[in-house]
Amino acid sequence: MSVPHRELPAIADYVLLPLINVTVAFLVSGLVVLAIGENPIEAVKIMVFGALGYSEGIGFTLYYATDFVFTGLAVAVAFHAGLFNIGAEGQATLGGLGVALVCLAFDGAPWWLVAPFALVASALFGAAWAFLPAWAQARRGSHIVITTIMFNYLAAVLMVWLLGGPLGKPGAMSPETRTFEEATRLPLLRDLVAPFGIDLGQSPLNPTVFAAAAAAVFVWALIWKTRFGYELRAVGRNPTAAVYAGIEPGGIVIAAMLISGALAGLLAVNEVMGTQHRLLLEFTAGAGFVGIAVALMGRNHPVGVVLASLLFGMLYQGGAELAFEKPNISRDMIVVIQALVILFAGALEHMFRPALGRIFAPRGRTA
Amino acid sequence: MDVATTVDLVAPVLGSGIRLSVPLLFCCLAGLWSERSGVVDIGLEGKMLAAAFASGAAAAAWHSPWAGLLAGILASLALSLVHGYASISQRGNQVVSGTAINFLAAGLTVLLGQVWYGQGGRTPQLGAGERFLGLDPDLGIVRMLGPGGSAAKLWSDVVSGHNLLVWAALVAVPVTWAVLWRTSFGLRLRAVGDNPHAVDTAGVSVAKLRYMAVIVCGVLCGFAGTYLAVAQSAGFVRDMTAGKGFIALAALVFAKWRPFSALGACLLFGLLDAAAIRLQGTPLPGIGTVPVQVFQALPYVLTVVLLAGFIGRAIPPKASGIPYTKDR
Numbered sequence: 088m089s090v091p092h093r094e095l096p097a098i099a100d101y102v103l104l105p106l107i108n109v110t111v112a113f114l115v116s117g118l119v120v121l122a123i124g125e126n127p128i129e130a131v132k133i134m135v136f137g138a139l140g141y142s143e144g145i146g147f148t149l150y151y152a153t154d155f156v157f158t159g160l161a162v163a164v165a166f167h168a169g170l171f172n173i174g175a176e177g178q179a180t181l182g183g184l185g186v187a188l189v190c191l192a193f194d195g196a197p198w199w200l201v202a203p204f205a206l207v208a209s210a211l212f213g214a215a216w217a218f219l220p221a222w223a224q225a226r227r228g229s230h231i232v233i234t235t236i237m238f239n240y241l242a243a244v245l246m247v248w249l250l251g252g253p254l255g256k257p258g259a260m261s262p263e264t265r266t267f268e269e270a271t272r273l274p275l276l277r278d279l280v281a282p283f284g285i286d287l288g289q290s291p292l293n294p295t296v297f298a299a300a301a302a303a304v305f306v307w308a309l310i311w312k313t314r315f316g317y318e319l320r321a322v323g324r325n326p327t328a329a330v331y332a333g334i335e336p337g338g339i340v341i342a343a344m345l346i347s348g349a350l351a352g353l354l355a356v357n358e359v360m361g362t363q364h365r366l367l368l369e370f371t372a373g374a375g376f377v378g379i380a381v382a383l384m385g386r387n388h389p390v391g392v393v394l395a396s397l398l399f400g401m402l403y404q405g406g407a408e409l410a411f412e413k414p415n416i417s418r419d420m421i422v423v424i425q426a427l428v429i430l431f432a433g434a435l436e437h438m439f440r441p442a443l444g445r446i447f448a449p450r451g452r453t454a
Numbered sequence: 455m456d457v458a459t460t461v462d463l464v465a466p467v468l469g470s471g472i473r474l475s476v477p478l479l480f481c482c483l484a485g486l487w488s489e490r491s492g493v494v495d496i497g498l499e500g501k502m503l504a505a506a507f508a509s510g511a512a513a514a515a516w517h518s519p520w521a522g523l524l525a526g527i528l529a530s531l532a533l534s535l536v537h538g539y540a541s542i543s544q545r546g547n548q549v550v551s552g553t554a555i556n557f558l559a560a561g562l563t564v565l566l567g568q569v570w571y572g573q574g575g576r577t578p579q580l581g582a583g584e585r586f587l588g589l590d591p592d593l594g595i596v597r598m599l600g601p602g603g604s605a606a607k608l609w610s611d612v613v614s615g616h617n618l619l620v621w622a623a624l625v626a627v628p629v630t631w632a633v634l635w636r637t638s639f640g641l642r643l644r645a646v647g648d649n650p651h652a653v654d655t656a657g658v659s660v661a662k663l664r665y666m667a668v669i670v671c672g673v674l675c676g677f678a679g680t681y682l683a684v685a686q687s688a689g690f691v692r693d694m695t696a697g698k699g700f701i702a703l704a705a706l707v708f709a710k711w712r713p714f715s716a717l718g719a720c721l722l723f724g725l726l727d728a729a730a731i732r733l734q735g736t737p738l739p740g741i742g743t744v745p746v747q748v749f750q751a752l753p754y755v756l757t758v759v760l761l762a763g764f765i766g767r768a769i770p771p772k773a774s775g776i777p778y779t780k781d782r
Contacts, residue, residue, distance in 0.1 A: 119565075123566070123569045124569070171547075171549050171550070173496075173549070173553065219758070220758075223758065223761060227761075227762040227763050228763065229758075229762050229763070230761065232496065232549050233703065233704070233707060233757070233761060234761060236496070236700050237754040237755075237757055237758050238754075238758070240700065240754050241751055241754050241755070244751045245747070248745055252745070376553075376557065379553055383550065415568070415569050417568050419560075419561045419564040419565040419568070419575075420561065420565055421561070422560055422561030423557075423558060423561035423562055424561075425557050425561070426554050426556075426557035426558035426561055427554070427558070429550060429553055429554035429557065430536070430540065430551065430554035430555075430558070433546070433550035433551070433554065434541070434544070434547055434548075434550045434551030434554055435540050435544050435546055435551075437544060438544055
């Protein structure tokens with residue numbers, strides 16, 4: 088896609104411009120807080136303290152960030168191949184099915200034995216849910232955005248049916264599976280660090296956070312250090328040119344979506360095996376969509392994705408505290424912030440480029 | 455089964471199918487206008503939701519469904535212009551912009567609803583005078599068909615008793631067709647979605663035409679949202695669109711971006727919905743009980759299959775989704 092914008096120095100392009108866009112998103116969010124009659128500065132203080140001010144808050148922040156790293160990476164990998172994967176939510180949902188099936192099959196077995204299978208199952212199920220949209224895009228020319236949206240709804244419908252029928256706990260009030268045995272659940276980090284005097288309180292932070300960090304390194308190596316990554320970026324930039332370089336775009340599109348779906352699916356290990364210990368309806372709680380904001384904000388780079396995930400982790404945890412202290416600013420405020428980040432860091436990403444271009448233009452040349 | 459029982463069974467489903475298809479039809483036509491001009495809009499859902507909230511709030515405040523309609527259109531239009539600015543003026547990614555609008559509406563409606571009314575995002579319950587209610591003028595047709603008979607039942611359940619917005623949606627179909635396919639403005643608008651360079655060469659502003667399309671799209675989504683909150687229900691509840699904007703998008707693909715096919719697709723999806731509600735837990739002869747989820751999944755499955763080119767071919771306007779840049 089050719090964008091007729093002036094070239095900017097790398098520092099402006101990769102650091103300054105994204106920073107300006109995100110700042111504007113937060114300033115507008117502040118205006119929304121002001122409009123509902125609350126003090127935005129006070130709100131920020133409560134949020135930051137709630138997210139980072141004490142060790143339990145930090146635990147929750149990292150727990151939320153774990154989800155967002157997975158979905159953010161999922162969206163970012165697809166973006167690199169020129170695909171907008173809006174289906175991370177559905178892929179993560181199916182990942183949950185994979186994790187739940189493994190945990191129910193091996194219920195009672197020690198967690199360290201079950202965990203590898205759960206990881207693989209979540210990735211496989213997530214990838215499988217991405218396969219048909221990917222195949223339809225690559226081989227049948229249908230549009231990935233529409234099909235992944237449809238697959239989100241299909242995933243939701245499938246879950247309602249499974250949890251209300253075949254997989255549901257008999258006699259349960261809500262559609263859910265039975266709860267896994269204590270031994271099969273992932274251990275909580277709070278129990279591991281408690282002897283060192285760190286109190287993570289009730290936070291459900293579990294070893295999946297390390298898997299998320301490993302996934303970020305994996306994606307970085309995959310995209311920038313392998314032949315496949317090069318081909319993926321080539322297809323994303325210009326599929327026609329990629330063909331002349333001997334690359335088959337269709338295969339790359341399918342592979343990229345499978346990886347994307349697998350990454351999204353991994354979220355389920357954190358949620359289903361680590362936190363909720365059973366499969367619930369809508370256990371993803373919109374994390375798949377947060378991934379879009381995270382990827383755009385992090386400029387599709389794993390380092391950016393991790394930083395953006397931490398910020399959104401803070402927003403989620405701090406937002407919970409804020410909703411408690413200021414009932415007027417409900418957690419829906421986070422959805423508004425998420426929307427504004429997607430708008431300013433995504434759709435309007437070039438808005439401030441001309442202004443920056445004038446600032447950075449070489450002297451004497453004003454094109 | 456004799457005729458009378460069949461009619462007793464089918465007529466109410468047909469009637470409710472029509473009513474359920476109305477918001478889909480408004481949104482689908484909205485998407486048609488936008489995408490025909492080359493602006494992809496996955497923000498139909500968000501615009502409809504914002505309109506539903508605004509119309510519910512305004513109808514309650516001014517005790518008039520018309521105030522609701524106006525507010526609904528304005529709210530939807532505001533989001534439409536944001537989308538237009540991002541996609542047309544800023545040449546941003548249209549899908550990303552649409553996503554942002556969906557979340558903006560989902561967040562803002564509940565946030566404001568909670569602050570203003572403190573009922574978990576609901577707007578106040580609307581009274582009869584504050585809603586668009588079913589019109590049932592005495593045209594003497596029931597008397598003519600013979601009260602109590604099957605024909606009269608068909609008439610009263612399927613044709614009569616709809617509110618004003620139902621008729622507005624049905625009228626919007628031929629109007630859309632006439633404007634887009636029988637006027638020079640419509641020709642240009644469609645051309646802008648297929649080959650903007652040619653239109654630009656002819657000395658017509660691509661941006662202006664696309665903005666017009668986006669504005670019509672906003673107005674139609676405003677009608678859709680108002681229908682949900684002020685006609686079908688008596689007020690706004692959180693997430694009341696429940697994915698209808700995306701079903702409308704599916705219907706648009708299904709209709710291959712054509713108005714009368716859009717009417718057909720929306721009626722089909724509306725009927726599926728009505729049938730799912732009616733058949734909940736009722737065994738079908740010869741098949742047994744069909745899980746209600748099968749009906750819920752059908753629109754999505756059909757759309758995916760259609761998009762993959764297994765039943766005909768759904769080809770979007772050529773330039774849709776691509777920001778227009780003048781060559782330098």
